[in-house]
Amino acid sequence: MNALTKTPLFDRSAGKRFGKFALYAFLVVFAILQVFPLLWVFDYSIQKTGDLFGPELIKLPLVPVWHNYARAWVDGKILRYFINSSIVVVSSVLISTVVSFCLAYATTRMVWKLRTLAAGFIGLGMVIPIHTTLLPNFIWFNVFGLINTHVGLIIPYIAFTLSFNTLLFAGQLKTLPRSMEESAFLDGARYPKILASVIAPMAAPAIVTVLVMTFLTNWNEFIMANTYLSTDDLRTLPFSIIRFQGQYSSDYAVQFACMTLVALPPLVLYFFFSRWIMSGATAGAVKG
Amino acid sequence: MKRIAALLVATLCLATGIYAQAKVTLKMGDNLPDRTSTWGAVVEQINTEFKAANPGTEIVTESYPDQPYQQKIKIYATAKQLPDVFKYWSFTSLLKPLVDGKFVVPLNMADFKKYGYIPGALESNVYGGKLYGIPVSADMWVVYYNKKLFADAGVTKLPTTIDELKALAPAFTAKGIIPMVTDGKDAWPLSITFDQLAWRISGDQTLPQKALDRKIKFTDPVFVQAAKELQDLTTKAGLFQDDLMVSDYGASRNLFGQGKAAMYLMGSWELGLGSDANFSDEFRANVDAFKFPILKNGKGKTDDLFAWYGGNYVVSASSKSKDLGVKYLQFYAQRFPTLAWASQACFPAQKVEPRSSDTPVAKSLLKIAADAKATSGTACLDLSTPQFKDDNQNAIRELCSGLITPEDFCQKLDASAEKASKQK
Amino acid sequence: MNRLFGNRTAIAFLVLPGVAIMVFALIVPIGFSFYFSLTDWAGFGAFNPVGAANYKEILTADPVFWRSLVNALILMAVTIFIQNPVAFALAALLAHISQKASQIFRSIFFVPAVLSVVVITKLWVNIFNPTYGILNKLLRLAGLKSLAVSWLSNPHTALGSVIWIIIWQGFGWALLFYYTGLMTVPKEIEEAAVVDGASWPQTYTRIILPYMFPVISSVIVIDVISSLKQMEMIYLSTDGGPGQLTQFIAVYLYQKAFVASQYGYGNALSILFVVVAVGITVLVQRLFRSEGEIQ
Structure with missing residues (x-):
């Protein structure tokens, strides 16, 4: 399938073994660099706070203090915030996926006058930084009573993922033959049906990719959630870390436990869906 | 499906809420995220008592560390989401804009006179002849220290001059102890220290106000010298923690509480260090306070006390339960000094009786207050516009990171004061 | 039809x-x-129209605005000229080892990219902590006590440290893009090069890099956009300090609006931010389009 895998990087057999060793050593160093910080935080999340201030370079949790997690769970309001995150993220991901799918379909497969203009407009969404809406949205969203509501987060979460998703879908939809819809159309099917049962199954890989990537983006979003929400019971998961800084500013172990808990959901999701993120990157890199 | 479910749940909650009827919820905000010890615990106690005295009242409190909290309140003011009752500060830089925008309700001075406030405390919350908030703490700028760490390092005499203070640094550093910590990230403690130093140099606490009124300039030698002293203290003396300029309030307080630092430059509201259950018994038994040192050639005296009334409580003008909010303030005014002093959580703005059971740090603070021959009032960063405050803090950050010279610093401060005076 | x-x-x-x-x-x-950018509003209370005064002040008398643009450019440069080549090299190495090992390594490299920026930032703030952070503990242990500085507050290291965190998290993405790009290089052209007697460096510079041009250019465009958009990382670590050395425009406008109560001024920054972001992106895209045509 690809050319590089079989190309020997080190031809001369003398240096071959050493070369291979050096190569792996290099990769392992980078791998450590990428995951060590996480392990460090986890390590001290199951020890007493005082251990962090100890003289050792790294202290191993010989007697794990799991109690830190109990406190992080309760006082970090992990469950409450997790549910809130789920409400906001699941609805914004579903809507964003459907809407961007429709946009991509209309801009790649249908023929209309303003098509290029619309595509350009959608592309603009990739460039406008979300932060430029942080200030005015207070006034504008407040007109509709959307500040301090989940809907007030869901709408920008959709808006700011639409462009990238549309682009991703467009890449996939361009490659499908037009005869697909034509024969369904002649069989008497209408748009909703054509889209749902003819096009969508063909674009299934792209749909999964969009779902996963949008999920990660919105799940990890912080600044809008932090700015727009003021009622504690509405907040989303990343906030629990901030909450801990004040409440447990002296208890680093509980803070670390909280960080670990917040890091877990995307990590779990990633390990189940990493294949789709990879293929999303392909689409993004080649067509982006 | 999930959305529909969520909607259903929401409707249900609303419906049951209506039937439960007459439950009034007071939304509150403060800068006391720790609700289990010291000041936060006192507020929780007051809330519990208030709810018992007013059946059907619910209290929901939102708390953040100091600076994030100030930021939040400004955001809420923009979004018209201010809590019903919230902790704020009496300062021109903070309360006055809310008063001007009619965001807080005026209070009846007579209702609060009877609660034993220290003279001048209520007055610090008066704008345009009306009272807008009740003061909560009497704030003094002091140095906390850990007696055990002092003994361990062989320090027997408390520093009375800045030179003596600086000279202590090596003794602690040799033991792996940070000599002194404070909150540098938020800059205001260093800004207060700047004013304090200017007073220690000149012996005249009115100079910053005069400079703001443009009667003198921030580029005058007194301020340049104060800036130089501050820069020396923070960048050259090896006195403060390495990461001073990124240590926030919690992080720096924590270094002191964990016994990693020998001294903590902070206000008297940290009286609760002596009773904070988050720290070890050993630490609590050993924490004490001394007066901010003087300068050898300065005109300021040891008993010139940098003190003011900062923290207050206000009631939002857009609250649906204003009357209940004001009632809460009265309840607070009545209960706070007793509870706060009993648990030694805070130094209240009301008169308290010294007891033999007071913690050592409480006794020291009372003595510092009693010794005072002159007091300063609010530091200049809070005497002008919010923008001046921001400029002041940014300039202090640059000064104490060694990025600008004391002269540049004073120039920046003066330019900002000039701008602020034109806006008024 | x-x-x-x-x-x-x-x-x-x-x-x-x-x-x-x-x-x-x-x-x-x-x-x-745009409307509020023409006022002196504090975010609450009364306000007056001030015309273009805010814009004038930003462009002529606000060094912090320019500082934050320069920081974004520095970040862009580091991303493009340091992070990208390293990621490319690593991706190339991964393309030469067994599929299974490659997959394991790629999964590990990508872990930071899926985490919330709050987690990442607080992680590194703790690692950089001069008292208990492991970085300085390590340096002291190695006898490099003089290097054990306060990374995020030292004027010499603050920007570098912040950029390091950003690069560290973005590394997984860059690697992934390049790896998947390399996977699309058709076997035939590379084989043809080998038949012609090209060594592997030659194969890379003459065949693979040109083939990868579209991928490289789109990664660079993405880097440019994300360098401009940096906010949360800064907001949660240095908040722009020490002084304004690590200031980025999105943090700055937020501070202006909600700390300094200069909401109107913040909005003017916001509008300029849009203009800069759109302008630079269009510029870079143009650049690559014409380059692409030459190729």
């Missing part, structure tokens, strides 16, 4: 929801922002 592909009702149904959401959440707010 005009009825199928040119049906106006269908087009309206497909396009309008998306466009409406974007107009509601992107375009209208920017309109509001």
